[in-house]
Structure formats: C-alpha cells, structure tokens
Amino acid sequence: MRLKNSVVLITGASSGIGEATALAFARKGARLALCARRVARLQAVAKRCREAGSPRVTTKRVDVGRRVEARGFIAAALRDFERVDVLVNNAGLGWAGPLLEMPEEKARELVEVNILGLLWASQAALEPMLAAGAGVIINVSSIAGVRAAPYSALYSATKHAVTGLSHALRGELSGSGVKVCAVYPAVTTSEFFTVSGGREVGPVYSAEWVANLIVRTARFPRRDAMVFPFRLAHFAEPFLGGLIDHAVGELRRKAEPDVSR
Ligand SMILES: NC(=O)c1ccc[n+]([C@@H]2O[C@H](COP(=O)([O-])OP(=O)(O)OC[C@H]3O[C@@H](n4cnc5c(N)ncnc54)[C@H](OP(=O)(O)O)[C@@H]3O)[C@@H](O)[C@H]2O)c1
Numbered sequence: 001m002r003l004k005n006s007v008v009l010i011t012g013a014s015s016g017i018g019e020a021t022a023l024a025f026a027r028k029g030a031r032l033a034l035c036a037r038r039v040a041r042l043q044a045v046a047k048r049c050r051e052a053g054s055p056r057v058t059t060k061r062v063d064v065g066r067r068v069e070a071r072g073f074i075a076a077a078l079r080d081f082e083r084v085d086v087l088v089n090n091a092g093l094g095w096a097g098p099l100l101e102m103p104e105e106k107a108r109e110l111v112e113v114n115i116l117g118l119l120w121a122s123q124a125a126l127e128p129m130l131a132a133g134a135g136v137i138i139n140v141s142s143i144a145g146v147r148a149a150p151y152s153a154l155y156s157a158t159k160h161a162v163t164g165l166s167h168a169l170r171g172e173l174s175g176s177g178v179k180v181c182a183v184y185p186a187v188t189t190s191e192f193f194t195v196s197g198g199r200e201v202g203p204v205y206s207a208e209w210v211a212n213l214i215v216r217t218a219r220f221p222r223r224d225a226m227v228f229p230f231r232l233a234h235f236a237e238p239f240l241g242g243l244i245d246h247a248v249g250e251l252r253r254k255a256e257p258d259v260s261r
Helices: 016-027 038-052 065-082 103-132 151-172 194-198 207-219 229-254
Strands: 006-010 029-034 056-059 085-088 135-140 180-183
Touching: 006 016, 006 065, 016 029, 016 085, 016 207, 029 038, 038 056, 038 085, 056 065, 056 229, 065 103, 085 103, 085 180, 085 207, 103 135, 103 151, 103 180, 135 151, 135 207, 151 180, 180 207
Parallel strands: 006 029, 006 085, 029 056, 085 135, 135 180
Antiparallel strands: none
C-alpha cells in the first residue's frame, strides 16, 4: 500500500505505541484520524503529526469500550476523509497482580477495551473497506497474546483473544481485498506499566520501534509482525518462557515471607 495521502485511523493515540505510530504514519504523509480519552494529549500529538508531514489530522474523544463511541469514531473519520485505508486497533491496557485479587471493574475494563473495543471499531471500519474492496486492519496484540504471563492472566487472555480474532477474521476476509494482521510487541517503553502496575522485565523496545513495524505491516500486510525479528520468532517461545519464569520467581520472593531466617 502507498501511504502518502492514505487515511489511517488509530485508537489509543494519546501516548506510547499509538502516539509513535501516528507520528510514523505522519512522516509518510498519511492523513490521520486519532482517538483516545485524553483530549489535550491527543491534540498535542495531532499538532506534532501535522509538523511531521501529515496533510490532515483529526482527533476525537472516544472510549473504545463503548460501542456507540467506537462506531462514532469510524463514522466521523469516514465523513471527514470519505474512506478508510488502515485501522490500527491499538487502544489497550493491562493489570498486573494475582488473578484472585483482580477487581471486577478492572476485569470488565480489560475485556471491554482490549477485546470489545477492537471488535466495535473493526466492524464499523469493515463496512467501507469491504465496499471499496481494500483496506488493512492492524490489531496490536502482545507477546502475551502468544505466551501467557502469570500475574497478567486476564491481560494475557484478552491478548490471546486479539490474536485469535485477527487470525479468524483474516481467513474470513480472504479474497475480499481487506487484510487483517496482528502485531506482537514485547516489553515497550510507554505508559503501559504505570497504568497496569506491572514492571518492565527483559529487553525493552522503544515505542518508535514498534511503530515502524506497524507502518511496515500496513505497507506489506502479508503476515503478522513480531517485535522479535522474524528469523528469531520460533525461538521466542522458550526465550519468553525463561523471562516469565524469572519474573514470576522474583514476584513470589517479594510476596512471600522470607522463611530462611
Ligand atoms: N508497552 C508494552 O510493553 C506493550 C507490550 C505489548 C502490547 N502492548 C499493547 O500496546 C497497546 C498500546 O499500549 P502502550 O504500551 O502504548 O500503553 P499506553 O502508553 O498506556 O497507551 C495506551 C493507549 O490506549 C488508550 N486507551 C486506554 N483505554 C482506552 C479507552 N477505553 N478508549 C480509548 N483509548 C483508550 C490510552 O489513551 P487514553 O488514556 O487517553 O484513553 C493510550 O493512548 C495496548 O494495546 C497494549 O496492550 C503494550
């Protein structure tokens, strides 16, 4: 896909990976529709995107977990730009801690934002994409959508759902001209860990690194994209297993009283 003047919609563009992705598309000359809940932050990102080369950027305050708002975001973008070329379903959040202690409200928020928000936006974007016989939906899953992480059980479950939904929908749309890809970031510098209460373990990637991967996926939507280089992807499972076991060991040592004394 040629990105210059293409219309790219990004959810959760007020910080982290979404913000970096908006800027990366702006540098390619794409027109942008951005949404999130923090409007002032979103507008600051939009200003930087214009300065970076985007011919037009719109912003909208949206809680993607609310179906009517998620659909309203796509409808507004369609009104403003008259087409939708790329939808990046990036909005998401985590929660770290023992599953037994997870508050109901947080559990509902994770499911509503990470899974349902992505579903509402995708359904709305698919209508114009199918009518045009072209388009790319990029779903930001996670390495936790490949290898579940203890103490992030529901987050892992939501990201496995994103992975499954992406693969199923890709098959469902085969031959339609619309492509669906998942992207699997590993630990990335953003506000994610402030929100989730977790902490960064293992190699940390920059949001710009992930953003460039998302832009490349939009240009060549042939397959999913791992933050790990493709040739290392099949090593990722045992590598991640080691990292997770190490992190879990540390968390347990902190949580349990020191019995050696
Ligand atoms: N950082 C990592 O290590 C990592 C690794 C793998 C995958 N990911 C995934 O990457 C995506 C982006 O996260 P990030 O790391 O960039 O974290 P982040 O800096 O916290 O960004 C999360 C974005 O999602 C938006 N958001 C959250 N709830 C929303 C809602 N209800 N409606 C609309 N927007 C909402 C936030 O905006 P507002 O608060 O303004 O609404 C923000 O723009 C998430 O899907 C996350 O699961 C992150």
